[in-house]
Amino acid sequence: MKVKNKFNMTLTACSANESFARACISAFAAQLDPTLEEINDIKTAVSEAVTNCIVHAYKEELGKIYITAEILDTNAIKIKIRDKGCGIEDVSKAMEPLYTTVGGERAGLGFAVMQSFMDGIKVTSKIGKGTNIVMIKKISLRYNNG
Amino acid sequence: MSVKIDVTGEVVTAYLIGDIDHHTAKEMRENIDNAIELNMPTLLILDFKDVSFMDSSGIGLVMGRYRTLAKTRAELHIMNAPPQIFKILKLAGIEKLAKLGGYSNEGKK
Ligand SMILES: Nc1ncnc2c1ncn2[C@@H]1O[C@H](COP(=O)(O)OP(=O)(O)O)[C@@H](O)[C@H]1O
Ligand SMILES: [Mg+2]
Numbered sequence: 001m002k003v004k005n006k007f008n009m010t011l012t013a014c015s016a017n018e019s020f021a022r023a024c025i026s027a028f029a030a031q032l033d034p035t036l037e038e039i040n041d042i043k044t045a046v047s048e049a050v051t052n053c054i055v056h057a058y059k060e061e062l063g064k065i066y067i068t069a070e071i072l073d074t075n076a077i078k079i080k081i082r083d084k085g086c087g088i089e090d091v092s093k094a095m096e097p098l099y100t101t102v103g104g105e106r107a108g109l110g111f112a113v114m115q116s117f118m119d120g121i122k123v124t125s126k127i128g129k130g131t132n133i134v135m136i137k138k139i140s141l142r143y144n145n146g
Numbered sequence: 147m148s149v150k151i152d153v154t155g156e157v158v159t160a161y162l163i164g165d166i167d168h169h170t171a172k173e174m175r176e177n178i179d180n181a182i183e184l185n186m187p188t189l190l191i192l193d194f195k196d197v198s199f200m201d202s203s204g205i206g207l208v209m210g211r212y213r214t215l216a217k218t219r220a221e222l223h224i225m226n227a228p229p230q231i232f233k234i235l236k237l238a239g240i241e242k243l244a245k246l247g248g249y250s251n252e253g254k255k
Contacts, residue, residue: 015169022199040199040230047201051168105175107205109238116237 005031005071013054013063013083021050021067028069029077032139041117042077042137048110049081049133055102057085057131076119076138088125095123149177158187163196166204175207179214188220192244195226204231205238212243223247 007028011017022043029042053065068080088094094101095115100108114121118135125131148170150161160178164170182190190211194200212222222244227235235246 015167018167018169019165019199037229037233040233043199044201044230044234047167047199051201051203055168105171105203105206105210107202107209107238109202109205113202113234113237 002073003070004073007069009067011050011065011067013058013065013085015051015054017065018047018050018054021065022047025067025069025077025079028071029137029139032071032075032077033142034139035142038137038139042079045114045117045135045137046079046081048113049079049135052110053081053083053085053131055106057083057087059086074138075141076136079135079137080132081135082130082132084130087127087129088123088131089127091123091125149174151177151181153181153185153187156185156188157191158182158185158189159191159193161193161196165199166197166207167199167201168203171203171207175210178207178211182211182214186218186220187215188218189223190215190220191223191225193225194228194231197228197231200231200234202234202238205234205240208235208240208244209238221245 009024011021025046026039026043029039050065057063063083063085066082070078072078093099095111097112098108100106114135119138120136122134148163152159158181160181162174166174215222224244224246225248
C-alpha cells in the first residue's frame with residue numbers, strides 16, 4: 001500500500017471549522033472520483049470526528065485539531081483526526097451506539113456513523129493526552145464509456 | 147435564516163435550510179422550540195427538502211423535539227429527506243419515533 005498524495009492541516013477547535021474540515025477533505029477526496037454517496041459518507045464521518053474534538057476533547061479550552069488525509073494506491077482514502085484533549089477512558093464503551101457523556105442534544109451516534117459509513121476505523125486514546133482516530137474509505141472504481 | 151416556520155391550525159411545519167451540524171443545530175433548535183411553545187401543535191412536520199448536509203447532531207435535534215412533543219402527545223413527521231439524510235435517519239432508527247414521508251426515490255432518478 002503506497003501513499004500517492006497527502007495533506008496535513010491544523011485547525012482551531014471551534015465549531016465554525018466543522019463545515020470547513022468537511023469541505024477540505026471532500027475536495028481532496030474528489031481526485032478518487034467518488035460517487036455522491038461515497039463523498040457524503042466521508043463528509044459525515046469527518047464531521048463526527050471533528051465535532052467530537054470540539055465538544056468532548058476540549059471542553060473548556062480552544063485546542064487544536066490535527067488532520068491528515070492520504071490517497072492510497074488501493075483507491076482508498078485514509079483520514080487521521082487527532083486531538084490533544086481529555087482522552088477517552090473506555091474506548092469500546094464510548095463507541096457503543098447511543099452512548100454519550102453529554103446528555104440532552106447529543107445523540108451518542110457519532111462513532112456509530114463513523115463505523116457504518118467508513119470501511120475501517122481505529123480509535124486510540126489516552127486520558128489527559130488525547131485521542132487519535134484513523135478511518136479508511138475505499139472508493140469504487142468506475143469505468144464509464146463516455 | 148436556517149429555519150422557516152409555517153403554522154396552519156394545529157400543525158407547525160419547520161422547513162430546515164442548509165447544513166445541520168453541531169455549529170448550526172443550536173439556532174435551528176431555538177427556532178423550532180419557540181414555534182412549539184407559541185403554537186402548541188398536535189403535529190410537527192420537519193421538512194428536510196433544503197438540507198444540504200446532516201450529521202448526528204441532526205439526529206439529536208430530531209430526538210430532542212420528539213421528546214418535547216411526547217409530553218403533550220403531539221406527533222412528529224419527517225418529510226422530504228434527501229438520500230444522505232435518509233441514510234443517517236435510518237441508521238438512528240428514527241422511523242420508530244416519527245413517520246417518514248415524501249422521500250420516494252428522488253435521488254435514484
Ligand atoms: N475526541 C474525543 N475526546 C474525548 N472524548 C470523546 C472524544 N470523542 C468521543 N468521546 C466520548 O465518546 C462519547 C461518544 O461519542 P459519540 O458516539 O460521537 O456521541 P456524542 O458525541 O453524541 O456524545 C462522547 O460522549 C464522549 O464521552
Ligand atoms: Mg459525537
